[in-house]
Amino acid sequence: MTIQPRLGAGLKDYLPSEMIVRQQMFDTIRNVFERFGFSPLDTPGLEVEEILTGGDPDFNKMIFRARLRDGDEGLALRFDLTVALARVVAQYPNDISKPFKRYQVGKVWRGERPQAGRFREFVQFDADTVGCAEMTADAEIVALIYETMTALGFQNFLTKVNNRKILNGLPEYIGFDPDKTTEVLRFIDKMEKLGWENISGELADKLGFTTEQLALLKAFLDFRGGDQIDTVNGVKKLMANSPTAMEGARELEEIVSYVQALGVPSDKWTIDLSVARGLGYYTGPVFETVLTDLPSIGSVFSGGRFDDLVSRFAPVNIPATGASVGVDRLFAAMQKLGLTGTRRTVTQILILDFDSSCREDCHRLASSIRQAGFRTEIYMGKEKGIKGQLAYAVREDIPIVIIFGGNERENNVVGIKCLATRRQFDVPLLEVNKKIKEILVS
Amino acid sequence: MTIQPRLGAGLKDYLPSEMIVRQQMFDTIRNVFERFGFSPLDTPGLEVEEILTGGDPDFNKMIFRARLRDGDEGLALRFDLTVALARVVAQYPNDISKPFKRYQVGKVWRGERPQAGRFREFVQFDADTVGCAEMTADAEIVALIYETMTALGFQNFLTKVNNRKILNGLPEYIGFDPDKTTEVLRFIDKMEKLGWENISGELADKLGFTTEQLALLKAFLDFRGGDQIDTVNGVKKLMANSPTAMEGARELEEIVSYVQALGVPSDKWTIDLSVARGLGYYTGPVFETVLTDLPSIGSVFSGGRFDDLVSRFAPVNIPATGASVGVDRLFAAMQKLGLTGTRRTVTQILILDFDSSCREDCHRLASSIRQAGFRTEIYMGKEKGIKGQLAYAVREDIPIVIIFGGNERENNVVGIKCLATRRQFDVPLLEVNKKIKEILVS
Numbered sequence: 001m002t003i004q005p006r007l008g009a010g011l012k013d014y015l016p017s018e019m020i021v022r023q024q025m026f027d028t029i030r031n032v033f034e035r036f037g038f039s040p041l042d043t044p045g046l047e048v049e050e051i052l053t054g055g056d057p058d059f060n061k062m063i064f065r066a067r068l069r070d071g072d073e074g075l076a077l078r079f080d081l082t083v084a085l086a087r088v089v090a091q092y093p094n095d096i097s098k099p100f101k102r103y104q105v106g107k108v109w110r111g112e113r114p115q116a117g118r119f120r121e122f123v124q125f126d127a128d129t130v131g132c133a134e135m136t137a138d139a140e141i142v143a144l145i146y147e148t149m150t151a152l153g154f155q156n157f158l159t160k161v162n163n164r165k166i167l168n169g170l171p172e173y174i175g176f177d178p179d180k181t182t183e184v185l186r187f188i189d190k191m192e193k194l195g196w197e198n199i200s201g202e203l204a205d206k207l208g209f210t211t212e213q214l215a216l217l218k219a220f221l222d223f224r225g226g227d228q229i230d231t232v233n234g235v236k237k238l239m240a241n242s243p244t245a246m247e248g249a250r251e252l253e254e255i256v257s258y259v260q261a262l263g264v265p266s267d268k269w270t271i272d273l274s275v276a277r278g279l280g281y282y283t284g285p286v287f288e289t290v291l292t293d294l295p296s297i298g299s300v301f302s303g304g305r306f307d308d309l310v311s312r313f314a315p316v317n318i319p320a321t322g323a324s325v326g327v328d329r330l331f332a333a334m335q336k337l338g339l340t341g342t343r344r345t346v347t348q349i350l351i352l353d354f355d356s357s358c359r360e361d362c363h364r365l366a367s368s369i370r371q372a373g374f375r376t377e378i379y380m381g382k383e384k385g386i387k388g389q390l391a392y393a394v395r396e397d398i399p400i401v402i403i404f405g406g407n408e409r410e411n412n413v414v415g416i417k418c419l420a421t422r423r424q425f426d427v428p429l430l431e432v433n434k435k436i437k438e439i440l441v442s
Numbered sequence: 443m444t445i446q447p448r449l450g451a452g453l454k455d456y457l458p459s460e461m462i463v464r465q466q467m468f469d470t471i472r473n474v475f476e477r478f479g480f481s482p483l484d485t486p487g488l489e490v491e492e493i494l495t496g497g498d499p500d501f502n503k504m505i506f507r508a509r510l511r512d513g514d515e516g517l518a519l520r521f522d523l524t525v526a527l528a529r530v531v532a533q534y535p536n537d538i539s540k541p542f543k544r545y546q547v548g549k550v551w552r553g554e555r556p557q558a559g560r561f562r563e564f565v566q567f568d569a570d571t572v573g574c575a576e577m578t579a580d581a582e583i584v585a586l587i588y589e590t591m592t593a594l595g596f597q598n599f600l601t602k603v604n605n606r607k608i609l610n611g612l613p614e615y616i617g618f619d620p621d622k623t624t625e626v627l628r629f630i631d632k633m634e635k636l637g638w639e640n641i642s643g644e645l646a647d648k649l650g651f652t653t654e655q656l657a658l659l660k661a662f663l664d665f666r667g668g669d670q671i672d673t674v675n676g677v678k679k680l681m682a683n684s685p686t687a688m689e690g691a692r693e694l695e696e697i698v699s700y701v702q703a704l705g706v707p708s709d710k711w712t713i714d715l716s717v718a719r720g721l722g723y724y725t726g727p728v729f730e731t732v733l734t735d736l737p738s739i740g741s742v743f744s745g746g747r748f749d750d751l752v753s754r755f756a757p758v759n760i761p762a763t764g765a766s767v768g769v770d771r772l773f774a775a776m777q778k779l780g781l782t783g784t785r786r787t788v789t790q791i792l793i794l795d796f797d798s799s800c801r802e803d804c805h806r807l808a809s810s811i812r813q814a815g816f817r818t819e820i821y822m823g824k825e826k827g828i829k830g831q832l833a834y835a836v837r838e839d840i841p842i843v844i845i846f847g848g849n850e851r852e853n854n855v856v857g858i859k860c861l862a863t864r865r866q867f868d869v870p871l872l873e874v875n876k877k878i879k880e881i882l883v884s
Contacts, residue, residue: 005756036818039786045487061511067509087448091448101787136795261803347481395539
């Protein structure tokens with residue numbers, strides 16, 4: 001009895017037609033990350049459950065526990081790469097110099113309700129600088145995002161930068177109990193969906209906001225600066241009564257100067273006071289990147305500063321800042337925007353196999369062409385004749401076909417067919433690689 | 443309360459010092475695989491449990507089941523990449539042309555008893571050709587192994603090739619019930635450990651082997667050919683009474699001629715009749731690669747032909763052949779043999795940060811050097827002075843240090859220190875990238 005081939009809900013295969021371009025995308029990201037001096041780290045997909053959750057029951061719903069038939073090893077699948085970074089920094093204090101600039105790419109798993117565009121297994125690609133409290137590290141993340149997005153071929157994107165300290169300054173600015181900050185931020189988060197009328201009503205009802213307090217909040221929400229530095233100056237004026245917000249603005253001011261020095265064009269990033277990036281977790285600057293052509297796809301490259309990263313695993317405070325590429329979202333966006341070609345195979349050269357007396361010669365040819373660095377395949381399908389084998393090359397979109405049979409051997413030549421031009425010609429054996437190179441670069 | 447940072451049993455972290463060279467190893471393998479026209483595939487780490495086990499209870503002990511708190515989705519972690527290949531071939535018949543030459547690299551998980559050098563999570567790197575019954579595909583795998591091992595820097599290795607059809611010919615050759623083949627092979631497998639005396643005794647006792655039968659088996663086990671083709675001819679003579687073995691020898695003969703044509707030196711591979719590669723599964727040629735410097739490490743790159751691959755998922759027989767790199771074993775071997783350098787960071791250039799009035803200039807410099815493709819880091823640690831920052835460069839083994847402070851700015855130069863030669867000199871701003879290139883290639 002055969003088993004029906006299928007995937008579990010929320011899981012996805014990447015066939016070569018997608019995986020070839022996905023691989024190129026990974027290479028591009030890696031290349032940019034390394035140019036900024038981030039080094040690769042790898043950690044297991046399986047972690048001790050307590051390490052992952054930190055005892056927080058909220059994570060219990062989300063994680064996949066991993067169980068052997070004979071016993072429970074207390075392991076679960078990681079849901080992000082950040083927890084492992086914190087663990088590693090705490091676990092190997094002598095092997096890791098600080099600042100520790102690392103990137104990591106890997107699969108993560110979340111038991112979310114499967115729905116369109118949301119997967120239960122997906123790839124994260126993170127870069128973080130651990131052990132630097134200076135804004136220079138945060139500015140570098142903004143530049144890293146810009147260089148990565150540009151290298152991937154995106155032209156229309158915007159990185160929104162904010163500072164959690166500005167949001168944390170709201171109690172001082174407006175005058176309310178700091179313990180209510182999370183609640184107030186939650187209301188602000190719903191602004192776009194529910195509108196000011198509803199939000200202000202709720203704030204008055206539930207948190208007892210006065211008309212004056214609501215006016216201050218409205219002024220904050222309505223605030224729009226001009227360019228980056230103008231925005232920072234505006235915040236400084238608006239929230240002058242909040243030391244926390246002023247500290248946040250000062251940090252942003254520093255970031256502005258470094259980001260400019262790092263060559264990020266001013267239309268590719270902005271300071272946006274509405275960006276919060278979740279409620280706990282971040283402690284300073286936060287980053288969020290959207291595609292202005294495809295806003296519905298959400299944030300594709302986000303992060304921020306989280307200065308209590310390691311404290312779960314060691315009684316120390318180690319500052320850290322970084323960001324994570326939403327690889328699967330970004331890949332979907334690249335496909336929608338036509339930034340990825342479709343290639344069915346990596347093969348550049350197909351050597352036909354239609355004359356079995358020449359098969360050894362064909363293998364010799366293949367070996368020589370591969371030595372020259374070209375991706376070369378000998379035809380191994382069921383078609384026996386040249387025509388059928390050529391059809392395979394066309395279907396697989398292989399640019400060059402090599403024809404070598406008894407005739408060619410007799411004349412000491414190799415037949416080359418270029419599928420783009422449909423031209424076919426013979427070249428001497430020793431000139432095959434040269435000719436291939438000419439065709440491929442043309 | 444802090445949580446002790448730790449890993450589960452049989453799991454491993456790869457810090458940058460290991461991961462940088464590991465990454466290079468992956469790139470090298472990928473590059474060789476692609477040159478042979480294998481295209482990348484990716485499938486989820488989580489699969490439906492029934493897909494993985496095929497109902498075979500033997501796998502039940504080995505697999506990690508993945509469970510959400512609220513309900514059992516019937517998922518488990520893959521233990522190899524081959525099952526997913528079979529599933530993919532059966533699941534997307536219209537999207538996949540045959541022969542389907544794919545490679546896949548990914549983590550797999552096995553609930554084995556943790557012990558030295560055996561991990562519960564490790565990386566497999568497979569190349570397989572699906573849909574080609576011809577020996578040309580198998581010969582290519584032998585060449586693929588050779589090219590990969592060579593590209594990784596190995597000089598002393600040997601790929602042992604056999605054909606399961608020769609082993610399956612033993613009942614005909616010796617004269618015993620073919621149903622006992624597995625049992626007989628199990629005895630042969632123990633030869634090295636237990637010696638002929640014990641094995642022959644057991645075969646006589648348990649399977650009733652006669653003296654004549656034992657003599658035939660002994661002749662088989664003692665058989666040694668000269669070069670590859672001599673070995674094939676010897677087998678043909680020895681086992682002439684077994685049509686199955688003769689078919690196996692004929693296939694090996696074909697492989698010999700193609701492998702030679704593919705340029706694999708004859709001292710890098712051999713035909714070894716003792717290689718079985720497990721008991722079920724393989725149906726034709728099998729491959730096993732050992733490091734002659736480190737035989738104890740076992741097989742590092744193995745595989746074979748498995749012509750009933752897809753039958754679990756579809757009522758068809760699709761031939762397939764391929765091999766899998768034991769990445770973690772091979773990496774351990776490379777470390778032991780000194781084939782991997784140790785690099786603590788990818789960074790090539792460290793820009794010091796000792797004069798805060800020049801920080802923006804340093805970021806501008808960093809941006810310009812990165813644009814030229816060099817991996818560049820601005821110092822972000824706690825040391826404020828040049829000396830302490832230089833010590834960081836030495837510790838991290840960063841080859842070039844850039845010094846840019848007030849003096850340099852005044853004179854429109856950049857200080858460059860080459861750590862290998864300990865020489866330091868000033869160069870004009872516009873010549874920085876040129877000078878860096880000179881130092882790095884020297």
